[in-house]
Amino acid sequence: MAPSFVYLPEPLRQGRREERRDPVHEHLEEWVPRIYRFALRLTANTHVAEDLTQETFLRAWRQRGLRESQSIRPWLFKITANLWRDRLRRGRSPIAQAGPLHDEQYCRIPLPDHLAAGQEELAKALAALDGLPPRQREVMYLCACEGMTPTEAAEVLDTTPDAAKANLSLARKKIRELLSESP
């Protein structure tokens, strides 16, 4: 296995990927980015999100061994959400309660790079999503980006389906307003 600190160019990484085809690696390739993005929406901090992602997979492995592909999606997201709630309860995280995303990489203000690349609309949409209150942002992310129903999102976030529906509706309304406001 290559040391983690070595950045491999994409063709090399693909070669490595073909070399080792173990199921754990395939699961990770598929799920790590998704869990990380969700963790980022929860924590609003890249370092904490990274840590939370690693913890999620370790706990998942201890519980089931990552062998079951069925129903893995809500289960992994639920682990992430539970870990985050535990951290908040214990006060372990430097961020007591995630507000709107404030990390420098995920600022609500569209970054010049994004604007330059002709991705203004995408950047605005992301800024609008990250500017939502935490619960609305989480429900919106799970429903819009992970294709969950409000009931599934409610199960992941340990809330009621009605509350999830209400949060989703509010989030959509607010994002539309933010997108239509901006020039």
Next chain:
Amino acid sequence: MNDDQLDALLREAVERLTPLPPTLTPNVERRLHTVIWRRRVVGTLALAASIAGIWFASHLFSPPTPVPMVARVEPPKLARPDVRVTFPKDAHVIAVPIESDNPNVTVVMVYQAVRPTQKNRSHQ
């Protein structure tokens, strides 16, 4: 913009504008492999310990194997046949029978008797 279009826009925005730290997946993988390896080592040690425990228990607490009893059969004493040894009258021998282990063998020690000379005979 309807709900589906909004969701698609958000999905694309998140996927394209949220860069994944390049070391994240290898880090997760490394930690998982460490856990897997540790679990295997612990499992192997536990298996070896349980096998050793079972072996010790079976040898320590099992009753001692009984030594097979061997019956000692005494050979029946055979009746010693009555053996009679006779010597001529003028043989001048002394026969001493000696005890023998074998009932079929009779041992008799025969000594030559000292014959009295003429002189000794006259003294008598």
